[in-house]
Amino acid sequence: MFTIFQLICTLSSTILALVEVPLPKSDRYDPSKDFTCFDGQDSIPFAYVNDDYCDCEDGSDEPGTSACPNGTFFCKNIGHIPQSIPSSRVNDGFCDCCDASDEYLTGKCVYHCDIIGSKANQLKETKNQIFILGNRLRLQLLATGNRMKVERELAMIKLENKRLKHLKVLEEKEYQKDVLDKQKVEQLQSKSTKSMQEQKEEEENKVVDGIFSAVDANHDGILELAEIKKRPIFDEDKDGTVSKEEIEYFFGFNGNVTRSIFYETAWPKLKQLYLFDKLDFLRSNRANNNYDRESDTERNDEITEEKYDASTKEIIQKSKEAYLHYKTAKEILEGIEQEIASLKNVLSMDYGPENEFAVWEGECFKYFDQSFHYKICPFDKVLQSHRADGPETILGNWAGWLDKEYKTMLYDGGEFCWKDYRRTVKVVISCGIANEVVRVSEPTKCEYIFEMLSPAACNILDTCFIHDEL
Numbered sequence: 512m513f514t515i516f517q518l519i520c521t522l523s524s525t526i527l528a529l530v531e532v533p534l535p536k537s538d539r540y541d542p543s544k545d546f547t548c549f550d551g552q553d554s555i556p557f558a559y560v561n562d563d564y565c566d567c568e569d570g571s572d573e574p575g576t577s578a579c580p581n582g583t584f585f586c587k588n589i590g591h592i593p594q595s596i597p598s599s600r601v602n603d604g605f606c607d608c609c610d611a612s613d614e615y616l617t618g619k620c621v622y623h624c625d626i627i628g629s630k631a632n633q634l635k636e637t638k639n640q641i642f643i644l645g646n647r648l649r650l651q652l653l654a655t656g657n658r659m660k661v662e663r664e665l666a667m668i669k670l671e672n673k674r675l676k677h678l679k680v681l682e683e684k685e686y687q688k689d690v691l692d693k694q695k696v697e698q699l700q701s702k703s704t705k706s707m708q709e710q711k712e713e714e715e716n717k718v719v720d721g722i723f724s725a726v727d728a729n730h731d732g733i734l735e736l737a738e739i740k741k742r743p744i745f746d747e748d749k750d751g752t753v754s755k756e757e758i759e760y761f762f763g764f765n766g767n768v769t770r771s772i773f774y775e776t777a778w779p780k781l782k783q784l785y786l787f788d789k790l791d792f793l794r795s796n797r798a799n800n801n802y803d804r805e806s807d808t809e810r811n812d813e814i815t816e817e818k819y820d821a822s823t824k825e826i827i828q829k830s831k832e833a834y835l836h837y838k839t840a841k842e843i844l845e846g847i848e849q850e851i852a853s854l855k856n857v858l859s860m861d862y863g864p865e866n867e868f869a870v871w872e873g874e875c876f877k878y879f880d881q882s883f884h885y886k887i888c889p890f891d892k893v894l895q896s897h898r899a900d901g902p903e904t905i906l907g908n909w910a911g912w913l914d915k916e917y918k919t920m921l922y923d924g925g926e927f928c929w930k931d932y933r934r935t936v937k938v939v940i941s942c943g944i945a946n947e948v949v950r951v952s953e954p955t956k957c958e959y960i961f962e963m964l965s966p967a968a969c970n971i972l973d974t975c976f977i978h979d980e981l
């Protein structure tokens with residue numbers, strides 16, 4: 512049930528009290544004094560006011576007659592709203608005043624202020640009721656808005672704490688990752704050095720085998736004196752014969768030379784004399800191969816992991832796991848930071864002086880006007896499409912409030928209009944008991960006006976309504 516309220520505006524109460532004279536300058540008509548024309552040019556006895564004779568050049572002495580062509584005529588309009596009309600409209604055969612006073616000579620009009628006054632009062636009463644209900648809803652909206660703000664501020668504090676916690680977790684995971692990564696690299700490097708050595712020995716053995724079998728002409732696994740003597744590689748002084756001294760130099764006093772004796776005695780000397788360059792080449796070649804492999808550890812892990820022993824595999828696995836934990840922690844932190852950024856954005860939004868528009872955040876309102884489908888998502892963007900589910904044109908993005916009264920929103924930077932300029936939208940919000948778009952127009956190409964109703968715009972303090980009874 513609604514209470515009854517009465518509109519008592521300071522202005523209108525003054526008007527009602529002084530129905531004999533034009534509204535804005537009513538205090539100048541004081542019957543106890545001479546009347547001074549508004550332009551200050553002349554002063555006349557008050558009896559000359561409204562005597563149907565124009566005394567003042569500005570016509571201010573005849574507010575109730577048509578005597579002055581440049582003056583204004585005042586209709587009392589009892590039962591409705593008093594009104595001033597230009598004197599030129601007096602007795603012109605058209606009804607301007609509902610009390611018919613402007614046509615006092617033609618007699619063409621009849622008094623009907625009571626009818627239109629009563630309709631206007633009904634309308635006013637309906638508007639008042641909407642305003643009263645709207646204001647109540649507005650109070651709920653702002654309570655919700657304020658609660659949302661507090662909740663968001665609390666959520667922000669929680670998120671900040673969560674961020675700090677996860678920052679620590681990330682630092683920890685990063686440290687673990689780095690330690691294990693370092694361990695892995697060291698392990699792989701040591702493996703690689705080891706395998707280089709093995710490779711070198713293998714290749715050296717092949718060379719030894721080659722020389723040994725070349726000298727061992729009868730392939731009995733033993734180098735006999737005759738076989739040794741035939742080989743110029745043992746002719747150290749290059750005099751054409753392998754002398755006894757040369758044999759002793761390479762083999763000591765051994766008789767039949769097995770491969771192992773050859774390896775231990777002759778080989779170290781041969782290596783120095785003849786094969787240094789070749790072995791050096793083999794070594795460096797091997798080293799180069801390893802260098803390439805180490806330059807891409809990740810790939811190397813994948814390709815050669817199979818060859819690693821259990822401990823190396825374990826460290827690679829642990830390092831991988833540590834990396835994944837680090838990656839997950841990083842993603843979690845990034846997620847929290849994104850949440851913080853969007854919450855910060857929401858908290859920095861201007862939802863009205865009392866947060867009464869906060870509930871519009873994340874909401875969208877639709878409107879269809881025979882030609883287009885429109886969608887406004889307050890504090891975000893405005894869209895237009897030919898079909899309900901068709902491709903959408905951005906008419907504008909949230910740019911802010913245009914007035915201190917929080918009645919007009921601006922959305923700009925929409926899609927280009929014929930490549931000339933960008934579309935823009937103004938949203939004019941009036942008091943209503945529901946949040947809705949009631950009209951969309953495009954008075955200038957690509958400049959749209961949305962008319963919206965919302966209880967958020969029903970601020971009782973904006974009006975001259977006062978309580979009559981509760």
Ligand code: MAN
Pocket residue numbers: 895904928929953956957
């Ligand atoms: C589309 C719509 C209209 C706009 C024209 C401009 O049809 O966005 O609102 O006037 O483009 O060409």
